[in-house]
Amino acid sequence: MTLGLNTRHTYVSGCVRYHDLAYTASQDDAVPADVEHSHFHEIDGSKLGYIGAVTWATASMAVSKFPHEQMIAMSAHGEVKLFGSGKQSDEQITTPDGSPETRGLLRKLRTIENRTYAVGMGRQVYRRENENDWRCLDRNIRPAIGEVKGFESIDGFSASDIYAVGWDGEIWHFDGQDWDQKSSPTNVVLTNVLCAGDGNVYIAARQGLLIRGRGDSWESIEHESMDEDIWDLAWYGESLYLSTYRGLFKLAGDKLVPVDFGADKAWTTYHLSAADGVLWSFGKKDVMAFDGQTWTRID
Numbered sequence: 001m002t003l004g005l006n007t008r009h010t011y012v013s014g015c016v017r018y019h020d021l022a023y024t025a026s027q028d029d030a031v032p033a034d035v036e037h038s039h040f041h042e043i044d045g046s047k048l049g050y051i052g053a054v055t056w057a058t059a060s061m062a063v064s065k066f067p068h069e070q071m072i073a074m075s076a077h078g079e080v081k082l083f084g085s086g087k088q089s090d091e092q093i094t095t096p097d098g099s100p101e102t103r104g105l106l107r108k109l110r111t112i113e114n115r116t117y118a119v120g121m122g123r124q125v126y127r128r129e130n131e132n133d134w135r136c137l138d139r140n141i142r143p144a145i146g147e148v149k150g151f152e153s154i155d156g157f158s159a160s161d162i163y164a165v166g167w168d169g170e171i172w173h174f175d176g177q178d179w180d181q182k183s184s185p186t187n188v189v190l191t192n193v194l195c196a197g198d199g200n201v202y203i204a205a206r207q208g209l210l211i212r213g214r215g216d217s218w219e220s221i222e223h224e225s226m227d228e229d230i231w232d233l234a235w236y237g238e239s240l241y242l243s244t245y246r247g248l249f250k251l252a253g254d255k256l257v258p259v260d261f262g263a264d265k266a267w268t269t270y271h272l273s274a275a276d277g278v279l280w281s282f283g284k285k286d287v288m289a290f291d292g293q294t295w296t297r298i299d
Contacts, residue, residue, distance in 0.1 A: 003048045003299040006285045013061040014282035016273040020045045022280060023071040025058035043298060051083050060109040064116045067130055072116055076105040093118055093126055097136035100124060112156040119164055121150035141179045153192040165190035165203050185211060185220050194233035202240055204230035225256035234272035236279040237292055243269045248281055261288060261295045
């Protein structure tokens with residue numbers, strides 16, 4: 001199956017809801033690069049459905065679980081698009097304690113224990129409690145005036161066991177009430193964090209750096225496999241997968257093994273999404289799905 005959207009659009013992000021249902025954000029190749037926009041599509045089995053367009057660039061996507069199970073997409077400025085379960089709506093992340101409009105750009109969405117979180121520059125952390133109801137969780141960890149700090153990603157084992165990572169190698173833990181900064185083995189930018197099925201927290205970084213740990217114990221995995229920036233992580237089939245712009249890897253022991261897509265190789269990779277027994281890879285011009293045995297080209 002090939003949808004053909006990649007002949008005229010460039011994929012920006014995507015997320016999987018069920019094994020046969022996924023959502024994508026893309027940009028029209030005919031539109032000038034400096035014109036911010038996003039087109040959203042639903043891939044339902046072999047059918048491509050058009051959701052709609054917005055006049056902002058998508059920074060992150062996830063599947064929201066409450067109060068409805070829906071695709072949720074976000075701009076760096078906190079604009080939000082939701083679609084699914086027979087509903088479609090738009091929101092703006094703003095709270096009495098601050099918003100990205102004045103505090104800085106947002107980077108990542110993540111659903112943890114049925115609530116969706118957003119993080120970004122200025123160590124911003126927001127949690128979506130209900131429709132159009134976002135709460136600020138970062139009041140006690142904001143940088144000093146003139147200090148440039150920020151979160152690039154967030155994930156958690158539960159609402160009381162959450163990790164956020166970002167600039168200057170910062171690793172923070174949230175117990176549901178308070179934040180605690182952990183000692184980090186690096187000062188490079190940490191690009192993503194994943195609370196994995198093996199009980200470990202994995203952190204991706206620039207320059208091929210991969211960190212493993214939990215709580216107060218952290219170590220760099222000396223994989224010596226590549227030095228490209230790692231952008232995304234996913235736990236699938238009892239294994240860690242990670243992606244760069246040009247390749248997908250699987251952690252085997254402490255080594256990174258390139259993923260073999262088969263005869264139909266994916267030349268572009270970026271985002272990963274695992275759900276309902278499948279793993280999808282979203283690159284600029286390639287969307288691939290893995291069922292545990294075979295990689296299949298979606299587009």
